[in-house]
Amino acid sequence: MNYKRYILAFIITSAIFATAILISNKLNADKLMQVRAIEDKMSIDILSLETQFDLLQELSCEQIGNSTILSSELSNLASKLSYMEEQRGADDSEVIRLKRRYSLLQIKDLLLMKRVSDKCNIKPTVVLYFYSNKGDCSSCKRQGYVLTKLAEDYSDNLRIYAFDANLDLSVLKTLININNVTKELPALVINGKTYYGFKSLDDMHKLLPELADIEESGKVSGTSDPVADTPE
């Protein structure tokens, strides 16, 4: 037996393996960088809007309306983050870090939107969704499907914010506390009231009667919205 040949084959094979892993890591790191860049851009956008809001109390509602559309950005971010979570696993530290920032951005968007609605006297339809993907929430996946469908159908009129309840983020814990969400997941907060357990499309329509009004007034649009694409 020619041991040198076995060793050479080992070196070459390991080199090919290592190269494949390195290329994959480099490309994945680039993708995470892209996600980070979107988050950076969004945080600047939100900050800028808040500042604008503070600076110009007299800003007309029409002007604000035009500048608060973060939906598509948030949706793009959610779907990319969801993809990276699928690829790298929910335990990946970088994915968790990006998810935490994403949750923070959602909360900021939520608060800003509340300020806008108070000022402009509009009543947006808001759903807060708390989920877990640690295997302890059997119906979270299906709830995700329902919310994604709703977000697609009512992209302009329905704002869904999805939160991984297991994320270690103090502001998220506060949000969970002020909405009295217990550990029973999935949990949905609709118009300030908390609902537990799986809610089907029909249930959701009953809980959100305003969706029927939207449908009747023919405002339903087909573009996709924020957050329901979030890691399920």
Added chain:
Amino acid sequence: MLPFGAMSVDTAVVYVLLYLSLYFEVFLLISFIAHKNTLSKTTHKTKCTYYPSTTIIVPCYNEEKTLAGTLRSLLALDYPQDKLSIVVVNDGSKDKTQQIAEEFASQYQQIKVLSKENGGKASAMNMAIAQCKTELVGCLDADSFVSPNALKLISAKFAESSDISAVTPAIMIHNPTNALQYMQRAEYMVGIFMKKAFSIIDSIIVTPGPFSIFRTEHILALSPNASEVWQHAHGTEDFEMGLRLQSNFKKIANEPLAQVHTISPNTLYSLYRQRLRWVYGFLMNAYDYKHMIGNHKYGNVGMFILPTALLGVFGAVYMFGLLIFNILKGTFNLLERVLTTGMHVSWPNLELFYINTNAMLFIVISLLAILLLILHNSALLSGVKVHKRDTALYLLLYGFVSPLWLTSALARALIGAESKWRVIR
């Protein structure tokens, strides 16, 4: 960051199997490259100066359709007539095999016909070899056709060393007509490289039915008597012969320019039946020769080829099982989604971001790239062009069809091995 952080067991097993597959390919390729120069010298410069007397046995069972072609190809061999005997053994055929064989025998003195009750290929071969007095003896299945220069090249190979006990040819597919046969043509092309590479590391473990030629005295010396040279060996006497020669430290050479064309199964079922027999035969013979596995005494065969081939069968079955599991899981998810929110089509996102950049994908690409390099070398070795269509079909189909017989053969072998073990106990 390594992708092994929080890896599941099944993913880890897939990585290990991919590593071993890659290692196997790389090892054979570097062994081949290391001998490439010497190879080309032998094949192109060697001339036949001595023509050893040779008997070619043609065992037949209901071969009326192909026997004439097989015999004509043997008669067309570029080899001295007085040095070549052809023995047709009719193994109890129920068709016109006997009549065709006798017609040929009446016209050509070289051809002799033996007849017996049906008893299988090994018994037919044994009947002929018992009467064989030539230096070399070989077999040509009656569904195969040999190139005119094949025997001359094989004789030249024998002349290289008196240690050589057997020489195997390059086997190719005869006139393929459908996708399954084109796929097999590419598979057989890969086989040409594999056999050459195996011969370089003295590790050929099978002497295939179509035109493997043996030094008569060597195989007689390794057999209890002349009527038991070929064993039934679970329906694969060619595996048993290969392993018997290897276990007795005999040399098996390969001559890729000596080409034999064989008729291949043209339906999935017939292919499945053929391969089931081969893989089951391989597993059972490997079991019978288990003392060689992992045994340093048997060199590359014991330490590398046999363990890798066995692991390959298990690995392919495992990967296929995982694939089926993932397909079922995907289907279940889709069904769950449809049941939850109804039918709605969402187009896949074509943004660059969503292109798969998993390490596993790059490893599979490397494996396929080396496979293409292997095919290229097969073409160089045999002087036969590899068709792009064949390669495409091979890459597309083989991974899906081969697990059918691998799984079935493994299951049967495990049950068989267990029942054998029970008997022993």
